[in-house]
Amino acid sequence: MAKVTLKNLSHSYLNNPQKDSDFVITDVNIDWKDGGAYALLGPSGCGKTTLLNIISGLLVPTKGQILFDDKDVTNLSPVQRDIAQIFQFPVIYDTMSVYDNLAFPLRNRGLSENEIDAKVKEIGEMLELTPTLRNRASGLTADGKQKISLGRGLVRSDVNVIMFDEPLTVIDPHLKWVLRSKLKELHQKIKRTMIYVTHDQTEALTFADQVVVMHEGQIVQTGTPIELFEKPKHTFVGHFIGSPGMNVLPCKIVNGEITLSGQRVPSNSSIKKTNFKKTQVGIRPEFINFSKEGIPVKVSKVSNTGRHKIVDAVSEAGKIKILSNAQDEIPNGSAFITFNQKYTYAYGDDWIIE
Amino acid sequence: MSLELKNIEKKVGLETFIYPTNLKLEKNTINVLLGSTLAGKTTLMQIMAGLDKPTAGEIWFNDQNVTGVKVQKRNVSMVYQQFINYPNYTVYENIASPLKITGVDANEIKERVGKVAELLKLSPMLDKKPNELSGGQQQRTALARALIKDSDLILLDEPLANLDFKLREELREELPKLFENRECIVVYATTEPSDALMIGGNTATILEGKIIQYGKTLDVYNNPENLTSAEVFSDPPMNIAKVNKSGDSCSLSEANTTWKTNKKIKDGNYTIGIRPHNVTVEKTSKNSLEIKGKVMISELSGSESLIHFKYGQANWVSLSSGSHKINIGEEMKLYMNVDECLFFDQNNRLVSNG
Numbered sequence: 001m002a003k004v005t006l007k008n009l010s011h012s013y014l015n016n017p018q019k020d021s022d023f024v025i026t027d028v029n030i031d032w033k034d035g036g037a038y039a040l041l042g043p044s045g046c047g048k049t050t051l052l053n054i055i056s057g058l059l060v061p062t063k064g065q066i067l068f069d070d071k072d073v074t075n076l077s078p079v080q081r082d083i084a085q086i087f088q089f090p091v092i093y094d095t096m097s098v099y100d101n102l103a104f105p106l107r108n109r110g111l112s113e114n115e116i117d118a119k120v121k122e123i124g125e126m127l128e129l130t131p132t133l134r135n136r137a138s139g140l141t142a143d144g145k146q147k148i149s150l151g152r153g154l155v156r157s158d159v160n161v162i163m164f165d166e167p168l169t170v171i172d173p174h175l176k177w178v179l180r181s182k183l184k185e186l187h188q189k190i191k192r193t194m195i196y197v198t199h200d201q202t203e204a205l206t207f208a209d210q211v212v213v214m215h216e217g218q219i220v221q222t223g224t225p226i227e228l229f230e231k232p233k234h235t236f237v238g239h240f241i242g243s244p245g246m247n248v249l250p251c252k253i254v255n256g257e258i259t260l261s262g263q264r265v266p267s268n269s270s271i272k273k274t275n276f277k278k279t280q281v282g283i284r285p286e287f288i289n290f291s292k293e294g295i296p297v298k299v300s301k302v303s304n305t306g307r308h309k310i311v312d313a314v315s316e317a318g319k320i321k322i323l324s325n326a327q328d329e330i331p332n333g334s335a336f337i338t339f340n341q342k343y344t345y346a347y348g349d350d351w352i353i354e
Numbered sequence: 355m356s357l358e359l360k361n362i363e364k365k366v367g368l369e370t371f372i373y374p375t376n377l378k379l380e381k382n383t384i385n386v387l388l389g390s391t392l393a394g395k396t397t398l399m400q401i402m403a404g405l406d407k408p409t410a411g412e413i414w415f416n417d418q419n420v421t422g423v424k425v426q427k428r429n430v431s432m433v434y435q436q437f438i439n440y441p442n443y444t445v446y447e448n449i450a451s452p453l454k455i456t457g458v459d460a461n462e463i464k465e466r467v468g469k470v471a472e473l474l475k476l477s478p479m480l481d482k483k484p485n486e487l488s489g490g491q492q493q494r495t496a497l498a499r500a501l502i503k504d505s506d507l508i509l510l511d512e513p514l515a516n517l518d519f520k521l522r523e524e525l526r527e528e529l530p531k532l533f534e535n536r537e538c539i540v541v542y543a544t545t546e547p548s549d550a551l552m553i554g555g556n557t558a559t560i561l562e563g564k565i566i567q568y569g570k571t572l573d574v575y576n577n578p579e580n581l582t583s584a585e586v587f588s589d590p591p592m593n594i595a596k597v598n599k600s601g602d603s604c605s606l607s608e609a610n611t612t613w614k615t616n617k618k619i620k621d622g623n624y625t626i627g628i629r630p631h632n633v634t635v636e637k638t639s640k641n642s643l644e645i646k647g648k649v650m651i652s653e654l655s656g657s658e659s660l661i662h663f664k665y666g667q668a669n670w671v672s673l674s675s676g677s678h679k680i681n682i683g684e685e686m687k688l689y690m691n692v693d694e695c696l697f698f699d700q701n702n703r704l705v706s707n708g
Contacts (some may be wrong), residue, residue, distance in 0.1 A: 099567040206653035229656025
């Protein structure tokens with residue numbers, strides 16, 4: 001178990017990087033505490049896999065350092081780093097029994113059979129694999145196999161960090177719930193540092209205490225699920241987290257206040273600086289209400305998703321999405337909306353103005 | 355235009371993949387096949403396309419028996435979960451390929467590719483090769499190829515499954531629009547209930563080779579004919595309990611809970627199903643009933659909280675808006691909106707909803 005520190009990390013796949021655009025990761029700084037549950041969240045191509053490979057030691061970064069418990073491991077091989085990694089697809093030995101699969105990492109490290117037996121049974125119990133321990137792994141379903149992969153990652157108590165690379169991709173939605181809560185429960189039981197890499201906001205937010213959001217090789221925000229939802233520091237976080245994402249509309253700043261199509265919009269931003277190339281207002285669909293007056297819109301579409309109604313509306317400043325309860329009456333055609341001030345923020349060049 | 359499966363059955367060896375199935379799809383409809391992996395969605399689509407022959411039964415297209423007519427002789431397009439494009443063709447050539455084969459003249463091809471590329475936001479990358487594109491753009495290219503010929507039947511087999519969450523959300527919203535002005539029948543297979551709700555149209559719930567229910571998507575969601583259909587169409591999983599109704603009183607035997615009801619159903623034993631968003635941390639309706647649960651795990655997704663808890667002997671899930679941090683092992687109060695309970699009889703058929 002260890003705390004993980006990434007210091008001024010930058011990486012380029014070119015031998016001789018010159019300009020900023022040659023780098024896939026730029027100036028990443030992270031402090032992950034010992035025993036925490038963390039997620040690295042971002043779309044394909046944001047650099048999260050590169051970062052994961054740097055942590056596991058498959059890649060040496062162009063610049064910067066990786067520390068485990070303040071010890072520099074930047075140039076250590078994956079084996080020397082003592083980490084466990086679980087991949088998208090189950091990696092198991094089909095010809096071995098479930099038991100032997102779980103025991104494999106321990107036998108490799110020369111533990112006594114007594115110790116191994118205790119560990120395997122403990123982890124088997126946690127993952128509800130006890131009845132199948134003696135079965136051959138080849139006969140299991142995809143989620144059964146992935147459980148073994150998880151088990152093999154979790155069985156060693158001497159690892160510095162356990163990393164999960166989109167581990168639930170091959171699992172059916174009905175079972176994702178089960179495995180996700182299982183993982184969370186396991187983390188609370190064994191308290192190891194865990195890093196979960198995914199493009200799926202739901203997986204990241206439900207698993208982690210702290211989520212790192214990446215966009216184009218940079219960290220745009222680190223925070224708890226609530227912070228990321230209620231106060232996105234960057235328009236990308238607003239868009240990427242939440243379903244549908246945050247509305248981001250072009251606006252003017254007049255006398256320190258947001259002005260949207262000529263109307264003053266009260267916000268939670270205190271705006272002092274105004275020399276931005278572009279200014280925008282961000283408001284989540286959850287925090288917009290229909291009212292008697294306010295910003296004029298035309299309702300163009302209402303989709304009933306069973307639990308919610310997602311309303312598409314058009315305003316002078318652009319398209320707006322509004323989330324209402326399934327039983328709410330939605331006005332037809334022309335209507336007015338207001339934003340909940342507490343969750344309305346101004347953004348200057350895509351960064352929040354606080 | 356219509357596609358009709360008449361008593362279709364598919365066996366491979368001794369195993370039945372599809373039990374005798376009847377289904378009629380009308381023109382200008384989007385039809386979602388909703389079910390878990392191995393439910394039979396792909397087999398059904400391959401039979402519809404003529405890629406696979408049924409063991410028994412007939413397929414009729416526009417009042418013509420097309421059973422056994424090969425896919426080449428039928429006007430069908432198919433898009434798969436894996437992005438399938440010609441790697442050495444440009445995006446333009448990929449999209450144009452179905453028209454080239456049928457000998458459409460070059461000017462018309464140019465016009466049609468232009469139109470379809472515009473619709474799928476591929477215009478700026480027509481000269482690129484597929485491997486220079488993101489996953490979403492690659493799948494858009496495959497979709498464009500399926501759309502460019504005026505197919506009577508367009509089959510989409512989990513087309514968004516390999517895409518990032520955000521892209522999936524975006525394309526899912528665009529998809530129904532793509533087919534708005536087309537004379538065709540669209541079939542869309544997915545494992546995700548939320549896909550079906552967002553796409554709308556009609557939905558067939560499928561389990562283990564059987565179509566459980568087919569109808570308008572929201573109808574199937576709100577009025578599942580039986581417990582199985584309700585379970586297939588619920589994510590997170592539906593909460594289930596046994597109740598006894600006697601006069602105007604309903605009681606849950608396992609958890610020692612009773613409430614008043616004015617349901618006009620016979621006295622006796624029933625199974626109830628209640629969706630997670632109708633079991634909440636705060637009271638949402640005057641008919642919310644207080645229940646007690648033991649928390650197994652709680653998850654936050656930013657805007658919502660999920661609580662997995664033991665209700666009597668059963669595992670239940672609660673989904674509330676807002677963020678509620680709850681400790682594992684805690685005994686807590688929750689509110690179940692009894693107005694939203696679905697009642698199923700001893701044969702698991704729906705007898706009352708809401």
